[in-house]
Amino acid sequence: MKAALACGQHAHARWLHPGAWWIWALGLAAAASRTLNPMVLALIIAVAAVVVSARKPDAPWARSFVFFVKLGIAIIVIRVGIQILFAAALGTTTLFTLPSLALPSWMAGVRIGGTVTLESILIAFYDGLRLATIIICVGAANSLASPSRLLKSVPAALYEVGVSVVVALTFTPQLVADVTRVQSARHLRGRVTKGPRAIAGAAMPVLEGALERSVTLAAAMDSRGYGRRNTNSASQQRLSAALLIGGLVCACIGAYALVAAGSPWFLSTPMLAVGVIASLIAITWSAKSAIRSRYRPDPWWLPEWLVALSGVFAAGTFWVATWVVPFQMATPADPPTWPALPVLAVLGLAIALTPALVAPPLPEVFAVALQAEPHGNEVAA
């Protein structure tokens, strides 16, 4: 088998295909969406954190994991806060009572303050934790897979969109540098550097700079052959792009309907199928006309299969577990119960941990701290 050979051959340092990381992370997220067991959710977060710390490259975009964790905590706090303030109390274990606000009769059903029970807090907490876990899984993919490498793997029909996104991504740090520079300049003119007046004053030069740079960049990209086409006409190109985007939208709706309970049947599997078929047609169609080639595309070898499948496997075990042991997967809040530990789900998570070992190590430059600071723009430094 080629794949088996590849594993032996290519155990050396390289980037794992970003698609594999995303499949793995989305598998974990899908698993998280199937459970309301806080113990299991905490385990999922732990798995994501372990893999991130083992295989996270030292690049600016990879530092986002912490941000996603903070976002997750914020979500839990907000969810529980809303529950305490606005939602009607469930259960009987009263923790404390907030002064409640009498509302006019036309706002019947809305409640502010009042009794706060352990049960309702637990429900809110489990719910918030589930959403936070999904967000953290996405964060893990974000910091493991380079966004620009992922965009390099997008199909030819989406290539131009992909390049625009890459350019936008490289623009952001430059914009930040511009803001610093203009703020310094304001300081040099003895003006305020903070507050609304400073922002208004700085906006003009920063936007002007950004605009000028985008024109330069567009000229440079054009001179380097960006947008060269084969014989395919422009209208044909547009048609295939429209087909692809339409197809992807259909596929998204279908996938959502498949997961969400209570959606009409025709929105689920048929929609998904239509979407996938339309996208495939568009991709093969535009692949014929694109003359563009790819430099050192990320290969899809055994490690990619293992990483992706471990995520899918975890999602699968959770799916089965919700059928087999539904009460273990959703810890009841009323009455408050100590969460159980479903063996099947834990097994799935153990497998989902393997990418920390089977993913190839990163190229050395990214594994160690980058020594260099931007030399070119000392002013911005």
Added chain:
Amino acid sequence: MIRFEDVSITYSDQPEPILRDINLLLEEGELVLVVGRTGSGKTTLLQAINGLVPHFTGGTLSGRVVVNGRDTRTHPPRELADLVGVVPQDPASAFVADTVEEELAFGMECLGLSGEVMRRRVEETLDLLGLNDLRYRPLMTLSAGQQQRVAIGAVLTSHPKVLVLDEPTSALDPGAAEEILSALQRLVHDLGMTVVMAEHRLERVVQYADRVIIVPGNAQPLLIGTPQEMMREAPIAPPVVELGRLAGWNPLPLSVRDARRVAGSLRELLVGQEPPIRVISHVDSGTPLVQAKDLTFRYGPHVALKSVSVQVHGGEVVALMGRNGAGKSTLLNAIVGLRTPTSGTIKTHGVDPISLKGVELLARVGLVPQSPGDLLEATTVAAECRAADRDARVVPGTTRELLSSLASEIRDETHPRDLSEGQRLLLALAIVLAARPPLLLLDEPTRGLDYPTKIRLVDVLRNLAPAGHAIILATHDVELAAEVATRVIVLAEGEVVADGKTAEVVVASPMFAPQVSKILAPYPWLTVSDVVNTVGPVILRSHAPTSGDAFA
């Protein structure tokens, strides 16, 4: 290779053409240098080669431009990408990818080359330009010289027959500029590539050119010829040429080596003479205007300044030199309180500059940053001047008066963005000087300046110093330092490696010595005017090895 036939170019918002009736034939394997003032149409001429003018910029082009048989009327820039490589003025603004290797491959991907070809060419280009150690580095972490090399490499991978560069060395220190130029030399000589390059820094490039095109501006006809022919009559020339013209050397030397060979008799004249001493009006020897003690700056693992101790007094003109990234800008920023030092102390006018704000700061120290346009926010020159008066709390009209003394041709209603690079610098200088700060700092003032503007700046600076101002210039321009500086400080890796009188520091250094001092070494004369002042124009002329030359 490149043919212009009766080409006239008019931009849509202008009544007159910027270039008129150009006929030009550039051969394969030529290195052509395009010179001219800012706004004369140099960049337009360069951009017409790959069709960016008019396909991208708009405007009308009459006549035709043909590159290797392809007419730019029917071929937009992307259809010429395999033939013409264009490196824009600011390479960093044209990067598409985020690492060096991917940037090198981008153009080839657009051309649809096969994987093996791309791989091979990337490796070859990394070697050709000495970039192999940087291949995985994010582009934003590179120094200016490295970025310039990557930008050149990124177009070379498409194997173009023509390379077009807009001011490739103007932002670089002398060492990095040498590297770029030698790489270009190799492309021309080994690969037969045609290189068309615009550059203001003639002293760096004129010796490498096969032909020189002067763009006089105002749609006047181009002047084309060998460097010798063109330099004989050019109104402004690098010091080596100026000295050669004054001494009547024939053939006119373009490089230091050629000049040294014929300068023997001139050097004999200087034996026993003393070079003119730079006037340092040491007005106050009291509190130094700048007093840095063990100043250290650290950004993460990178140390920008390592325990630097410097004092600067009124009346001094200090040139701060060193590689890109040696810590020059950091030191200037520390003096105006833009950065808090990691350790050590800095006193500007006896006060910690961090605590200074508003008019307190303006009245003590002024900094003209690397891109002077950053200082400008208003929509007209007049509004900008009024704002500066308010900021500095001075009598209304002060800034405009200063500006008129520096550049009287700048009109009130002009938008600052429409000023030329040099005019913007002078406007920024007027704004900074409005509060009469005794200490004036300039970061790379001659970057992108043409010779006439540079001469004007030199005059301005020379007049400021005797008035008691202390000036600190961070600069790569060795000729500027030789012209105005009384003292040179060389920084390397954040440390002071040399600090002394201009002549003492630069004459000893192969990197920072001005052309005149290289020609006349071991005698410490730095500029053409110093030599003329010592020996007198008549004697200088009579010591020419050959006589009968009409130029004086």
